[in-house]
Amino acid sequence: MSSYYKEHEKFYVAVDIIIFGFDGERLNLLLIKRNFPPSKGKWSLMGGFLKNYESLDQAAERVLYTLTGLNNVFLEQLQAYGNIYRDPGERVISIAYYALIKIDDYDENLLEKHNAHWYPITDFPSLIFDHNNMVKRAIARLRRKAKTQPIGFEMLPAKITIPQLQKLYEAIYLKKFDKRNFRKKILSYNVLEKLDEKEKETSKKGAYYYYFNERKYSQLLENGYSFNVNI
Amino acid sequence: MSSYYKEHEKFYVAVDIIIFGFDGERLNLLLIKRNFPPSKGKWSLMGGFLKNYESLDQAAERVLYTLTGLNNVFLEQLQAYGNIYRDPGERVISIAYYALIKIDDYDENLLEKHNAHWYPITDFPSLIFDHNNMVKRAIARLRRKAKTQPIGFEMLPAKITIPQLQKLYEAIYLKKFDKRNFRKKILSYNVLEKLDEKEKETSKKGAYYYYFNERKYSQLLENGYSFNVNI
């Protein structure tokens, strides 16, 4: 059985990960200043080669874990990149993934070890190979996805306030929304539950905390309703 | 430079193509009854191995051309599939593509040679490996995409009638639409131009032909308007 494919060529396969994090103000990318060849000294996405004992998804999880120390985060495949000379050194097929992480959860030491830095999506250094394209596409995907699925919550702590959530959406779409309309829309899905507690860091009056009720969201989907933030 | 990656493993990389065609009534898939190993005698998508002189997109074009004799058709990457045992024979990373073709354009002889057959998306044989998943995902992508981009036209001849177009959308979404609303919506984009000619095969009265004006569509997009068929 294992002889059918002998005549065909084999290729290096890698995964590259676009890591998004929200710092309360801006949407950020986690980028690597490479202290290893090739393209040493230049900026790139975090990546790694596929190993024969892991699936693509597992490779992406491993690479993300290596850099951040995080497991069980939102991680989704973007697409494969396979131009012949995309990596000028040698031919590599790269599968791009994007991840949404809570920006305060990661392991600082690991970031330092890998020479990783956060940059806002509006202003980050030019990246090697086709990584700029990957980022562009990942942002487009995130924007599309955030309209129909509550993935924003992946980048926020369990307890959030409505103004925080609005700031996240504004950071994703790079525009301002009307706070009355935003609150109305978000609350209309009945997936947020108001707590009796207030966040008092950012204002004197304080904003009520809510938490995202995953169970209610599942029910919403099962009943054929769809989450649809029209932005 | 080419020594950096020596320590890493290499993999077979293939492309598999979900080919859609519309026969005037139903949306169909072009499937292969394999007369070659592995899984000889079973049904699968058309696929082929990546060669070192071509990009992924080029590999997909080549494979599609091999089967249909068609060039310059709508062809877009879906995503990569890389589970370890997805191909029980040997490990292969497969990049799935989907294509939209005009069902009457292909080369019949080639189809016969490859043992290829059209099956409606509502009723087709079970496929090998993870090909059923690929098809499922391709249909979902097509449905999403058809809402915001006029890709339906890729499966129709240059001259179409409104009832034909409606049947295509009904075949994609597997539901009926109101013909008054459909016509109103489609014509409101002003990308269809009415001809003085009628299609008289399917009705005695005859339906006016229209043609899709690509130039007008480009202008529509440039002006910030968006094609959005609300289905």
Place this chain on the structure above:
DNA sequence: CCAAAAGTGTTCAGCTTACACCCATGA
């Protein structure tokens, strides 16, 4: 007491949806 952020309703326009009848013509 005041600055700063949180919270709250209403109106208008545009879009989606539902719905029924006449038209043209080949057989």
Place this chain on the structure above:
DNA sequence: TCATGGGTGTAAGCTGAACACTTTTGG
């Protein structure tokens, strides 16, 4: 003449978008 599919308009309901003032409280 009649069966078949093509073609047409309007009204109601819903959703998105625009818009300004009051509340709370720490400093």
